[in-house]
Amino acid sequence: MKLNKKGFTLIELLAVIVILAIIALIAVPQILNILNRARKSAAADSAYGILKAAETDAMQYMLDNNGNSIGAITYTCDGTECSYTPTATAGETPKKRVLDFKGTKPTSGGVQLDPQGNATIATSLVINSFTCTQSGDTVTCNNATE
Secondary structure (H helix, E strand, C coil): CCCCCCCCCHHHHHHHHHHHHHHHHHHHHHHHHHHHHHHHHHHHHHHHHHHHHHHHHHHHHHHHCCCCCCCCEEEEECCCCEEECCCCCCCCCCCCEECCCCCCCCCEEEEEECCCCCEEEEEEEEECCEEEEEECCEEEEECCCC
């Protein structure tokens, strides 16, 4: 009687499983590192977007107010928006200025605008658990463990 010898032995299957496990042990940390770098880059891009939105808001204010500067102000971010509310003057209700930008909204932090309309990060912006700071024209985002 002739036995049908189709299929794999247990040793062959175990060898394949061990090889796949080794490949997974090498690949998974690399993939997680790539995902973390992508999240960090997205946080930095959001921070840049917020800075540009503040500068755009300052220019729009100048256009709407005959070239008068909005002055040195700070937009505060709270997780829902980044905004600035001017102090009330006699008989006026101050109009809150909300930055319009694409990207993830910071859970905290602030952006400062100088009288010339240049924006800088005043207090660290926290975006997706990354803390974003600015040095010159460079925005750097790091998480708490870095």
